[in-house]
Amino acid sequence: MPEIRLQNLRKDYGALTVIEDLNLSMADGEFTVLVGPSGCGKSTTLRMIAGLESVTDGQIMIGDRDVSRLEPKERDLAMVFQDYALYPHMNVARNMSFALRLAKMGKSEINKRVAEVAETLDLTAYLDRKPAELSGGQRQRVAMGRALVRDAGTFLFDEPLSNLDAKLRGQMRAELALMSQRIKKNMIYVTHDQVEAMTLGDKIVVMKFGQIMQSGTPEDLYRNPANKFVAGFIGSPTMNFLNAELVEESGVLHAQGAGFSIPLPAQRAASLQSHKRRNVHLGIRPSSFTQSDAGIPMKIILSEYIGAQSVLVSELGGERISIEVNTVAPIKAGETRNFTVQADEIHLFDPQTEAAL
Numbered sequence: 010m011p012e013i014r015l016q017n018l019r020k021d022y023g024a025l026t027v028i029e030d031l032n033l034s035m036a037d038g039e040f041t042v043l044v045g046p047s048g049c050g051k052s053t054t055l056r057m058i059a060g061l062e063s064v065t066d067g068q069i070m071i072g073d074r075d076v077s078r079l080e081p082k083e084r085d086l087a088m089v090f091q092d093y094a095l096y097p098h099m100n101v102a103r104n105m106s107f108a109l110r111l112a113k114m115g116k117s118e119i120n121k122r123v124a125e126v127a128e129t130l131d132l133t134a135y136l137d138r139k140p141a142e143l144s145g146g147q148r149q150r151v152a153m154g155r156a157l158v159r160d161a162g163t164f165l166f167d168e169p170l171s172n173l174d175a176k177l178r179g180q181m182r183a184e185l186a187l188m189s190q191r192i193k194k195n196m197i198y199v200t201h202d203q204v205e206a207m208t209l210g211d212k213i214v215v216m217k218f219g220q221i222m223q224s225g226t227p228e229d230l231y232r233n234p235a236n237k238f239v240a241g242f243i244g245s246p247t248m249n250f251l252n253a254e255l256v257e258e259s260g261v262l263h264a265q266g267a268g269f270s271i272p273l274p275a276q277r278a279a280s281l282q283s284h285k286r287r288n289v290h291l292g293i294r295p296s297s298f299t300q301s302d303a304g305i306p307m308k309i310i311l312s313e314y315i316g317a318q319s320v321l322v323s324e325l326g327g328e329r330i331s332i333e334v335n336t337v338a339p340i341k342a343g344e345t346r347n348f349t350v351q352a353d354e355i356h357l358f359d360p361q362t363e364a365a366l
């Protein structure tokens with residue numbers, strides 16, 4: 010499959026610019042996830058790639074073909090929509106084979122493909138049923154199957170799991186991951202759910218207000234967020250942010266705030282010299298706290314038991330923070346415990362630009 014490139018892509022609705030100068034390459038066989046809050050332009054971007062929405066400026070390249078102004082059917086794409094739009098009067102088999110029949114494919118080839126995809130999606134037993142006789146999850150799979158039988162070069166998904174309950178969502182997510190490993194096509198997947206993005210994507214593209222905030226592997230984005238927005242968006246429970254000042258004490262740089270002074274690793278001191286005595290935003294993931302008598306005393310306001318983990322809510326530097334601990338001996342609300350912070354897992358951000366320091 011050829012590489013897909015978005016070059017200086019722009020979309021205006023009248024005077025409103027919803028996508029501004031977007032640049033992105035998606036490699037051959039890559040699973041790319043566009044993720045971001047509601048209204049950030051994910052669907053618009055996907056619909057421009059599909060050819061369902063016109064491009065105001067810029068190019069969409071598939072390999073060395075500029076497809077920006079081509080009809081959808083000339084782009085070798087298959088799309089799964091959020092509201093799966095099945096034909097109610099057709100059974101599952103006919104819904105799945107609709108595009109193939111339209112393309113005048115031979116009957117035996119159609120039957121073969123439908124049977125194969127139905128098998129993969131666990132729909133073999135339902136091929137004769139109408140959509141009204143299926144559960145939401147089964148309908149979702151039919152919508153998926155309808156795209157998959159087409160054997161297109163690229164698959165586009167717009168929140169395909171959003172109508173499912175949590176359990177089915179997890180199941181379908183795993184199915185999709187397995188399927189994409191097997192067929193190795195280009196997949197572009199839109200979601201506002203960061204867990205879905207992290208578990209499915211080879212590459213995640215985090216968007217805000219029609220712009221890319223950062224793109225990279227899930228590990229990249231989790232370990233080295235480029236700015237405060239990405240840091241707060243990726244990871245669950247979300248990162249804690251505290252106001253702090255960078256202060257040197259006996260030769261060691263510390264992030265200090267109301268009630269805490271956290272030494273920073275020596276290897277970071279050099280790049281932070283110019284920020285000495287300046288305010289920063291300190292980012293600490295809930296999992297970066299460790300219980301230790303030498304640590305900062307924190308009163309637990311709330312203890313959320315999840316199972317193997319518990320999330321404790323406390324206060325530090327005047328902010329409410331979350332702490333993730335293994336539930337060995339449960340900690341109750343009202344207790345005070347001491348915690349140290351894993352210094353090499355600390356994130357610092359410029360308070361003005363919000364860029365990572």
Ligand SMILES: Nc1ncnc2c1ncn2[C@@H]1O[C@H](COP(=O)(O)OP(=O)(O)OP(=O)(O)O)[C@@H](O)[C@H]1O
Pocket residue numbers: 022025027045046047048049050051052053054201
């Ligand atoms: N036809 C339209 N006319 C005017 N504005 C539009 C139109 N379609 C979308 N928009 C605006 O463009 C912006 C991006 O919309 P888009 O549907 O791409 O968001 P999204 O990231 O997919 O959000 P969601 O997660 O809610 O689906 C929004 O502010 C939306 O109001």
Ligand SMILES: [Mg+2]
Pocket residue numbers: 051052053
């Ligand atoms: Mg959308």
